[in-house]
Amino acid sequence: TMAHSKALLVLENFIGGKFVPCSSYIDSYNPSTGDVYCRVPDSGREEVEAAVKAAKDAFPIWSSKSPWERSQILNKLADLIEHDLEAFAQAESKDQGKTITFARTVDIPRAVYNFRFFASSILHHTTECTEMATMGCVHYTSRTPVGVAGLISPWNLPLYLLTWKIAPAIACGNTVVAKPSEMTSVTAWMMCKLLEKAGVPHGVVNVVFGTGAKAGEALVCHPDVPLISFTGSTLTAQQITEKSAPHCKRLSLELGGKNPAIIFDDANLTQCIPTTLRSSFANQGEICLCTSRIFVQRGIYSEFLKRFVAEAKKWKVGNPSDPAVDMGALISKEHLEKVRSYVKKAQAEGARVLCGEGVDSLALPAGNQKGYFMLPTVIAEVKDESCCMQEEIFGPVTCVVAFDTEEEVIKRANSVKYGLAATVWSSNVGRVHRVAQRLQSGLVWTNCWLVRDLNLPFGGMKASGIGREGAKDSYEFFTEVKTITIKH
C-alpha cells in the first residue's frame, strides 16, 4: 500500500559524489521482525558503468595526493562515523539482526578503527633498495596505486568488513567502487552521506547497491577494474575467479571456515568455556572465525560438555535492542531454514542435540514472533564425515567431539576443505606451539579468540581464501610495485 511504502527507507546509489536513484529496487527485511523496511537499488551494468567511470575520473587527482593528505581525510571520516556511532549501531542491528550491543561495541568501533588504522599505517611503509657495487647500480622498488578497485562484501559484519577494504584501498591512492551485500546495505549508504564532509573528493568512493548476480558480476567483469577484493562464500569466490579470468584481475579472497577448537585436558576451563561459547555463538554464529567443531580430550570431555551446555542454555535470544539479550536474529528466513536443516540432518544421522534447536523452546516477545531466531545449539556424538562437521553452517550451531592424542586431533582438525581459524587450549607451552605450527589454518589463537593486531596478516588457507589482509598485506595488494635500476 502507499501508506506502507511511504514508511520504507529507500536507498540510492552513490556515484561521483551524488546520490542517484535506481530504476528498480529490492526489498530488504528487518530480520528481528520479518518486515520489509527498506528498499535497496537493484543496480546492474549501467549503474556499475557510471560508478567505474566516476572512479576512473577521480583517480588522477586522488592518486597524486600525498599519503599525509589522504591520511588526514581518512581520520576525519573516522571522526564523523564515531560521532554518529549510536545511529550507525542501531541501523546495523536493525538491518542485520545482530544485537545493538554487538554493533555498538564491535562492528561500528571497528569500522572507525579501520580508517584510523590505515590512516596511520600508510605513513610508515618503506620500500626496498639494494646496491650492486660491482655493476655501479642501485635497485629500488616504487609502489603506486593500481587504479579502480572493486570491493565486494558480505552481510555478517557489514560496515566492519566493507571499511576494512575501503580504508586500505583509498589510503594507497586507489579509487573504489564498492558493492555491499544486498541484505545489509544501510550503513554503507549512511557512510556515503559523510564522505563529502570528511573531504573525500567526488568519485573516490562510489557505492552501487544490488545483488551479486547483477551488480557484483558487472563489477567483476568490468574491464577497467583491475583488482577485486572479495569477502564472502567459497562458492561465490569460484564464480568471481572464473568471471575475472579473461581480464587477469588481481584477486583477494576472504572466504568461509570450519574452525576447530582443540581443548586439551590441561586447559583452564574457567577461561576456555566462556570464550568457546562466544567463539561459537557471537553474532549468532555468523562470523567467518566462529568455532563450529570442538575437539575435547577424553579425560575432560564429560565435564566440558556438561558445563558448556549449561552455559549455552543461559544465553538469552530475542529482541536485538534489549540489552539483556545475547543473541539476535539470523540474517534471513532462508538462512535460518538452512541452519536448522543441518541440525535435522545431524539428528537423522544419530547425533545428539544437547540444547537449542528442537530441544528447548524459544519464547519471543510479541513484536519478534516473525523474526528469524534460533537458540544456541550444541550437537554431540557426530561423526567427522558428517556434513555438520565438514560444511560451513554459519549459524549458532557447534559440534562437540572427543579425542585422545595430539597426533590424532591435528589430523582430524585438518581433515576439512577449509583452513581459516583455529583455537588451541592448553597450559603446556610446548604443546601449544607444536599444535599451532601443524594446523592448516591462517590464524591460530591459543588460550583466547578474536584478539587481533591489524598489522599482521589475516586470511585463510585451502578453501578459506587466497591472499592476506593487514597493514603490509593490504598495502601490497592495493599497490603495484616496480623495480627501478639506476646506474651511475
Ligand code: NAD
Ligand atoms: P556471498 O558469497 O553469498 O556474498 C558475498 C558478497 O558477494 C555479496 O555482496 C554478494 O552480493 C556478492 N556476490 C554474490 N554472488 C556474486 C557473483 N556471482 N559475483 C559477484 N559478487 C557476488 O556470502 P554471504 O552469504 O554474504 O556471506 C557469508 C560468507 O562470507 C560465509 O561463507 C563467511 O564465512 C564468509 N565470510 C568470510 C570472511 C573472511 O574474512 N574470511 C569474513 C566474513 C564472512
